[in-house]
Amino acid sequence: MINFRRSTAVLLGLLATTALAGPAPAQADDEPVPEPPRVELVLDVSGSMRAADIDGRSRISVAQQAFNEVVDALPAETQLGIRVLGATYRGKDKKVGCQDTQQIVPVGPVDRSAAKAAVATLRPTGFTPVGLALRSAAEDLGRGATTRRIVLITDGEDTCAPPDPCEVARELAAQGTSLVVDTLGLAPDEKVRKQLLCIASATGGTYTAAQSAEELTGRIKQLVERAGDTNTRAPTVVGGTNVCDSAPLLAPGVYADREAFSEHRYYRVPVRPGQELRASVSMALDRGVNRDYGVLLRATAADGRELVRGADAGSGRADVLSAGLRWSASADDEDAAKAEESSAPVVEPTTVCLVVSNSFAPRPGTAATPGMPVELTIDVVAAAPAPDGPDLGRGWVLLALLTVAGLLTGLIAGLLTRWWVATWREN
Numbered sequence: 306m307i308n309f310r311r312s313t314a315v316l317l318g319l320l321a322t323t324a325l326a327g328p329a330p331a332q333a334d335d336e337p338v339p340e341p342p343r344v345e346l347v348l349d350v351s352g353s354m355r356a357a358d359i360d361g362r363s364r365i366s367v368a369q370q371a372f373n374e375v376v377d378a379l380p381a382e383t384q385l386g387i388r389v390l391g392a393t394y395r396g397k398d399k400k401v402g403c404q405d406t407q408q409i410v411p412v413g414p415v416d417r418s419a420a421k422a423a424v425a426t427l428r429p430t431g432f433t434p435v436g437l438a439l440r441s442a443a444e445d446l447g448r449g450a451t452t453r454r455i456v457l458i459t460d461g462e463d464t465c466a467p468p469d470p471c472e473v474a475r476e477l478a479a480q481g482t483s484l485v486v487d488t489l490g491l492a493p494d495e496k497v498r499k500q501l502l503c504i505a506s507a508t509g510g511t512y513t514a515a516q517s518a519e520e521l522t523g524r525i526k527q528l529v530e531r532a533g534d535t536n537t538r539a540p541t542v543v544g545g546t547n548v549c550d551s552a553p554l555l556a557p558g559v560y561a562d563r564e565a566f567s568e569h570r571y572y573r574v575p576v577r578p579g580q581e582l583r584a585s586v587s588m589a590l591d592r593g594v595n596r597d598y599g600v601l602l603r604a605t606a607a608d609g610r611e612l613v614r615g616a617d618a619g620s621g622r623a624d625v626l627s628a629g630l631r632w633s634a635s636a637d638d639e640d641a642a643k644a645e646e647s648s649a650p651v652v653e654p655t656t657v658c659l660v661v662s663n664s665f666a667p668r669p670g671t672a673a674t675p676g677m678p679v680e681l682t683i684d685v686v687a688a689a690p691a692p693d694g695p696d697l698g699r700g701w702v703l704l705a706l707l708t709v710a711g712l713l714t715g716l717i718a719g720l721l722t723r724w725w726v727a728t729w730r731e732n
Contacts (some may be wrong), residue, residue: 340449340451341382341383341384342380342382342383342384342451342454342532342533343383343384343386343412343446343447343449343451343453343454343532344383344384344385344386344412344453344454344455344456344528344529344532345385345386345387345388345408345412345442345445345446345453345454345455345456346372346375346385346386346387346388346456346458346525347387347388347389347390347438347439347442347455347456347457347458348368348372348387348388348389348390348424348427348458348459349389349390349391349433349435349457349458349459349460349461349491350365350389350390350391350392350427350428350429350430350431351390351391351429351430351431351432351433351460351461351464352391352429352430352431353429353433353460353461353492354368354429354460354491355429356460356492358492359491359516359517359518359521360517360518362518363429364429364460364491364492365427365428365429367491367518367521368458368491368521369424369425369427370518370522371518371521371522371525372387372420372421372424372525373421373424373425374522374526375522375525375526375529376415376417376420376421376424377417378526379415379417379529380529380530380533382533383529383532383533384412384413384414384415385410385412385413385415385420385529386408386410386411386412386413386442386445386446387408387409387410387420387423387424388406388407388408388409388438388441388442388445389406389407389409389427389438390405390406390433390434390435390437390438391405391406391429391430391431391432391433391434392405392407392409392427392428392430392431393405393407393430393431394430394431394432395430395431396431399432399465402431402432402434402465403432403434403437403464403465404434404437405430405431405432405434406434406437406438406441408441408445409423409424410423411445412445412446412447432464432465433459433461433462433463433464433465434463434464434465435457435459435462435463435465435470435500435504436463436465436466436467436468436469436470436472436473437465437468438457439455439457439470439473439474439477439486439504440468440473440476440477442455443455443477443484446484448483449483451483452483452484452485452532453483453484453485454484454485454486454487454510454528454531454532455484455485455486455487456486456487456488456489456525456528456529457486457487457488457489457501457504458489458491458521458525459488459489459490459491459497459501460490460491460492460497461492461494461497462494462496462497462500463500470500470504471500471503471504471507471592472672474486474503474504474505474507474508475507475591475592475672475675476675477508478507478508478509478591478675478678479563479675479676484508485508485509485510486504486505486507486508486510487505487510487511487512487513487528488501488502488504488505488510488511488512488513489501489512489513489514489515489521489524489525490512490513490514490515491515491521493514493516498512498514503591503592506589506590506591506592507591507592508591509589509678511528540558540559540560540561540680541558541559541560541561542560542561542562543555543560543561543562543572543681544562545562545564545570545571545572545661546570546571547568547569547570547571548571549571549573549605549607549609549658549660552571552572552573552658553572553573554573554574554575554656555572555573555574555681555683556683557683557684557685558682558683559680559681559682559683560572560680560681560682560683561678561679561680561681562676562679562681563675563676563677563678563679564588564661564663564676564677564679565673565674565676565677566594566663566665566666566667566673566676566677567663567664567665567666568662568663568676569660569661569662570660570661570662570679571658571659571660572658572659572661572681573656573657573658573659574656574657574659574683574685575654575655575656575657575685576632576633576654576655576656576657576685577654577655578655579687579688580633580685580686580687580688581631581632581633581685581686581687581688582604582630582631582632582633582657582683582684582685583629583630583631583683583684583685583686584602584604584629584630584659584681584682584683584684585602585615585627585628585629585630585681585682586600586602586627586628586629586661586679586680586681586682587625587626587627587679587680588600588625588626588627588661588663588665588677588678588679588680589625589677589678589680590625590626590665590677591677591678592667592671592672592677593667593668593671594665594666594667594668594671595665595666595667595668597618597619598618598619598626598663598664598665598666599616599617599618599619599626599663599664600616600617600618600626600627600628600661600662600663600664601614601615601616601628601660601661601662601663601664602614602615602616602628602629602630602659602660602661602662603615603630603659603660603662604630604632604657604658604659604660605657605658605660606655606657606658607656607658612632612657613630613631613632614630615628615629615630616628632657633688659681659683661679661681663677665677
C-alpha cells in the first residue's frame with residue numbers, strides 16, 4: 306500500500322510538472338525516413354523542338370539520346386518518372402493544346418527498356434504548357450519527408466500562361482512540398498533564360514544552358530545523381546508571427562518559413578542557464594528586388610531588450626543572404642546576478658525571441674506573394690566558459706593595489722633618472 310501511494314504521488318508530481326512547464330517546443334524531426342530518391346524528367350516536345358541547331362541535329366533527337374543514356378546509368382535506388390508537354394495535340398486550338406501534358410513513365414523503379422521505348426516515339430507537335438506540366442509533375446512526385454526533384458528540359462518559354470510557370474514554382478515552394486526544380490535551356494534565348502532562371506530560383510534549383518549533346522547528357526546525369534546526395538529530410542515548416550508572445554516555440558532543428566517584403570517575423574527558443582543559443586537565418590532571392598537590401602537576425606528578451614544581433618547585406622549580386630548569432634546568459638546579466646545571490650538554483654529556461662527582418666523591396670510588377678523563402682537553423686548547446694584572466698580584485702582592494710603600483714613605478718623611475726643624470730655628468 307505504501308509503495309502504491311508513493312508511485313501515485315510520483316506520477317501526480319510528474320503530471321503536475323508537465324502541466325506547469327507548458328507546451329513542448331516544436332521539434333524538427335531527428336530520424337530521416339528511409340525514402341528512395343524521387344525524380345521526374347519533364348521534356349518539352351512542342352513544335353520548336355524540331356529545330357536542328359545542336360551539333361547539326363534536332364533538339365528532340367539530342368534530348369532523346371540524353372534520356373536513353375540517363376536511363377541506362379540510373380542508380381538502382383532512384384525512382385524516376387518522365388512527363389512530356391506538347392507531345393500529342395497537332396491542332397491549332399490553343400485552349401486544347403495548352404492542356405497537352407502526359408506522364409509517359411510513372412515515378413518508381415524504372416523498366417529501362419519500356420522507358421527508352423516511350424521516349425523514342427516522341428515527335429515535336431504542339432504548344433508549350435510549362436506551368437501546367439510543373440504543377441502536374443509535383444502531383445506525380447507526391448509529398449514526403451525528403452526532397453523531390455524535377456528536371457525541366459525545354460527550348461522555349463511558356464506559350465500557355467496562365468498559369469505562369471514562375472508563379473507555379475513559387476506556389477509549389479510556398480506549399481512546403483520540399484520540391485526542387487532544375488531547369489535546362491536548349492535555345493540561346495534571353496526570355497527563355499530569364500523564365501527558367503526564375504523557376505529554378507523560386508525552388509532552390511539550378512539553371513543551365515545546354516548547347517551540345519554532351520552538355521545536356523552530362524548535366525541531366527549530374528542532376529539525377531544529385532537527387533541521391535540531397536535525399537535528406539526537408540526542413541520543418543513553421544509559421545512565425547508578428548509579435549513575440551504568440552510566436553511558435555522551437556527546439557533545436559532546421560525550419561522553413563516565408564516572409565513578406567520588409568517584414569519582422571518572430572520565433573521563441575527556450576534557453577536554460579548554462580546553455581548557449583546558436584541561430585542562423587538564410588533568405589533566398591527568388592524574384593526581382595531593388596538593389597541594396599539586407600537581412601537582420603536579432604535575439605531579444607521577452608521585454609523587448611536586444612541581446613545580440615547578426616546582419617548581412619547585398620547590392621544585387623547575391624542569391625542568398627545569411628546572418629547568424631550566439632547568445633548565453635553572462636554574469637553581468639541581471640537575472641544571472643540574482644541567481645548567484647540566491648541559495649536555490651534557477652531552473653526555469655529563459656525564453657529568447659528570435660526576430661528575422663528584411664529590407665527587400667520588390668521591383669515594379671514583381672509579385673509580393675508568397676513571401677520570400679526563409680530557412681532558420683537553431684541549436685542550443687552547453688555554454689563555453691570564458692577564459693579565466695588575472696583577478697586584480699574589486700572596489701577598495703583594486704584602488705589600493707593600483708596606488709601601490711603607481712608609487713613603486715614612480716620610485717623606480719626616479720631612481721633610474723638620478724642614476725642616468727649622474728652618469729651623464731661624469732662622462
